[in-house]
Amino acid sequence: MIGSILLPTPAQLLSHRLSLWNRRPRPDPWCSLSKQGHRFLSTLIATDSDDISATRHLLRKFVGSSSKHVALSTLSHLVSPTTTSHYRLCSLALPLYLEISEASWFDWNSKLVADLVALLYKLERFDEAETLVTETVSKLGSRERDLCSFYSQLIHSQSKHNSERGVLDFCTKLKLVLLRSSSVYLKQRGYASMVEGFCLIGLPRKAEELMEEMKELGLKLSKFEFRSLVYSYGKSGYLRDMKRIVVEMESMGFQLDTVSSNMVLNSFGSHNELSEVVSSLQKIEASGVLFSIRTYNSVLNSCPTISLLLQDLKSVPLSLEELMGNLDENEAVLVNILVGSSVLEETMQWKPSELKLDLHGMHLTSAYVIILQWFHQLQCKFLAENRVLPGEIIVVCGAGKHSVVRGESPVKRLIKEILLRIGCPLRLDRKNVGCFIAKGKSFMEWLSNYNATIHERIS
Numbered sequence: 412m413i414g415s416i417l418l419p420t421p422a423q424l425l426s427h428r429l430s431l432w433n434r435r436p437r438p439d440p441w442c443s444l445s446k447q448g449h450r451f452l453s454t455l456i457a458t459d460s461d462d463i464s465a466t467r468h469l470l471r472k473f474v475g476s477s478s479k480h481v482a483l484s485t486l487s488h489l490v491s492p493t494t495t496s497h498y499r500l501c502s503l504a505l506p507l508y509l510e511i512s513e514a515s516w517f518d519w520n521s522k523l524v525a526d527l528v529a530l531l532y533k534l535e536r537f538d539e540a541e542t543l544v545t546e547t548v549s550k551l552g553s554r555e556r557d558l559c560s561f562y563s564q565l566i567h568s569q570s571k572h573n574s575e576r577g578v579l580d581f582c583t584k585l586k587l588v589l590l591r592s593s594s595v596y597l598k599q600r601g602y603a604s605m606v607e608g609f610c611l612i613g614l615p616r617k618a619e620e621l622m623e624e625m626k627e628l629g630l631k632l633s634k635f636e637f638r639s640l641v642y643s644y645g646k647s648g649y650l651r652d653m654k655r656i657v658v659e660m661e662s663m664g665f666q667l668d669t670v671s672s673n674m675v676l677n678s679f680g681s682h683n684e685l686s687e688v689v690s691s692l693q694k695i696e697a698s699g700v701l702f703s704i705r706t707y708n709s710v711l712n713s714c715p716t717i718s719l720l721l722q723d724l725k726s727v728p729l730s731l732e733e734l735m736g737n738l739d740e741n742e743a744v745l746v747n748i749l750v751g752s753s754v755l756e757e758t759m760q761w762k763p764s765e766l767k768l769d770l771h772g773m774h775l776t777s778a779y780v781i782i783l784q785w786f787h788q789l790q791c792k793f794l795a796e797n798r799v800l801p802g803e804i805i806v807v808c809g810a811g812k813h814s815v816v817r818g819e820s821p822v823k824r825l826i827k828e829i830l831l832r833i834g835c836p837l838r839l840d841r842k843n844v845g846c847f848i849a850k851g852k853s854f855m856e857w858l859s860n861y862n863a864t865i866h867e868r869i870s
Contacts, residue, residue, distance in 0.1 A: 447477060448485040452500060466503070474510045482511050483523075490526040492571050504530055505539060521547060521561045522568075529568035532577040558588050559597050563604035570611035578608045599630050606636045610643035615652070618643060634665045641671055645678025650687070653678055667695065673705045680713025688713045689741050692748055702752040704772045710749060711776035714742045721775055724828040730861075731783045750784050759785075765803040766851070770822055778808065778822045782829060789858055800851040800858075806837055809845045820845070833861070 444452070451473045458465055474482050489504040508527055511517055524547050531540035544565070551557045562585035569577030582605045589601045602625050609618035622636055637660040644653035657667065657675065667675070672695045679687040692710060695702075711717055716738050720727050728734040731750070735743055758781065760767040768785055770778045793800060808823045826847060830837050836857050837847040 444488055445481045445484060447481050448488065451477075451485060452488075455503060456497075456499060467506070470503070470507055470510045474507070474514055479514075479516045482514070486511060486523070487526070490523075490530045492573075498534070501530060501534060505536075519550070521551075521557070522564050525561065525564035525568040528565060529572045529574065529577060532569060532574050533572045555588060555592050555594070556597060559585065559592075559601050562588065563601060566604050566608040570608045573612055575612055575614070578612055578614075582608060595630065598628065599633075602630060603633070603635055607639050610639040613643065613647050615640055615643035615647060615649065619656075632663065634660075634668075634671075637663075637665055638671045638674070642674045642678075645674055646681075648682055650678060650682060650684065666698065667700060669701050669703050669706070672700050673703065673709050676706065676713075677709040680709055683713075685713055685715075685741050689744055692745060696748055696752075702749065702754050704754060704758070704777065706752075707749055707754060707777035707780065708772075708774045710745050711780055712774055714738070714745060714776065716742055717776050717779065721779060721825070724825055725832075727779070727829070729783070729829060729833050731780075731787045734780070734783060746780060749780065755781060755784050755788060762801065764801055765805055766801045767805040767807060769807045770826070771807060771809055773822065775821050775825060779825060779829075782806070782826060786858070786861060790861060793855070793858070800855050802851045804837065804849045804851055804854045805840075806847040807845060808847070 451469070454469060455466070458469060473485075477485075486504065486507050489500055489507065504527060508523075512519075524543055528540045528543050531537070531543070547561060548558065551561060562581050565581040566578055566585065569581060585601050585605060589598050592598060602621055606618045606621050609615070609621065618636075618640055622632060622640070625632060625636075637656060640656050641653055641660070644650075644656060653675065657671075660671075661667070672691075675691055676688055676695075679685075679691060688710060717734075720734075720737065728737055735746065738746065758769050760769065768782075770781065773781060789800075806826060808826050809820050823845065827839070829835075830847065834857065836849040836853040838849065840846040840848040
């Protein structure tokens with residue numbers, strides 16, 4: 412008899428949510444740099460910050476000896492939101508840009524200027540930012556389409572740095588351009604950029620005010636604005652407002668699609684509203700909206716029992732049946748709906764020579780349920796129908812390049828432990844450390860004894 416576990420307390424839930432947040436993958440700010448860019452930035456860090464002459468010499472030498480790609484990728488790295496923690500490097504982005512702008516191969520790019528302005532705002536160097544903006548506006552002249560595009564790029568770049576002042580400043584400037592324009596197209600695009608900007612910095616009410624302005628001006632609201640607003644209200648925890656916007660969105664003929672459905676599910680799950688996740692998923696299923704891997708991620712991350720089970724890989728249930736016996740009613744409903752979808756089929760690649768299950772993009776909870784679902788489905792389809800598996804079986808889980816700790820994949824660790832405990836012949840591929848591989852014949856023999864193996868290990 413499979414025993415059930417105790418439901419987590421609110422304190423355990425909060426602790427688990429915080430641990431997930433602290434373990435979330437963070438971009439490596441150095442990973443996109445070339446070796447030459449690495450060396451250059453390392454040299455800059457080691458150089459005396461008061462020695463302006465030496466710093467300028469290094470900048471000039473780097474630009475003169477680098478290809479266009481290396482120089483621009485290094486500058487892009489410096490203006491990236493993930494690099495702003497290193498003030499010394501970020502403060503040199505403008506001098507580097509000025510050196511690059513003098514190179515014979517340089518092509519002026521308004522998006523690069525917008526990213527640089529956003530960084531200067533972050534560093535509170537507003538005068539230099541204003542100078543760059545003024546120069547660009549002067550360069551663009553009376554070309555209102557280019558001006559609208561530039562201000563939209565500025566708003567987007569400011570929102571990536573979460574700069575409320577920057578978004579407000581450039582929304583004001585963009586509005587002035589739109590008021591003078593007779594182009595409905597530009598107004599539509601411009602307002603969409605402003606709505607998105609406010610949504611990204613967590614000011615959905617201001618975004619909704621802009622949408623009301625759009626209605627007053629006779630502009631048509633699109634799914635883009637509604638989707639942005641749903642995301643922002645949900646992420647900010649204004650769940651009633653999120654539900655209100657979903658109703659309004661549907662009343663205007665914009666049905667929830669997979670992306671916006673995942674936003675709703677993720678918002679409820681992130682705020683521990685499990686019953687809302689259940690009712691939303693049931694509604695989404697009934698509407699015929701297709702599920703995706705992100706649907707699995709959003710739903711299963713909201714299941715506290717599964718998350719707690721995965722804290723001890725040596726005792727996690729090894730079959731779908733055993734897992735279901737440990738879940739509460741709401742969680743069991745969610746898992747049942749998910750396993751009834753076509754997501755598993757879409758993660759499998761079927762060829763005459765091989766069967767491949769690809770776990771890329773899955774969070775730990777999703778990879779766990781999918782692998783158990785996969786074993787269950789293979790048993791039902793192949794053993795019951797006496798079908799023959801392809802010559803090679805492959806499970807792709809990744810090498811861990813995008814994990815919090817480089818080279819260590821939580822999904823890979825989970826799969827390895829499960830395979831070891833159930834005696835599965837899938838073994839780590841020597842040629843690709845992100846894959847597990849087995850011969851179809853040996854896998855088929857093991858699969859035929861899978862249920863017996865599970866019952867023997869849990870008894």
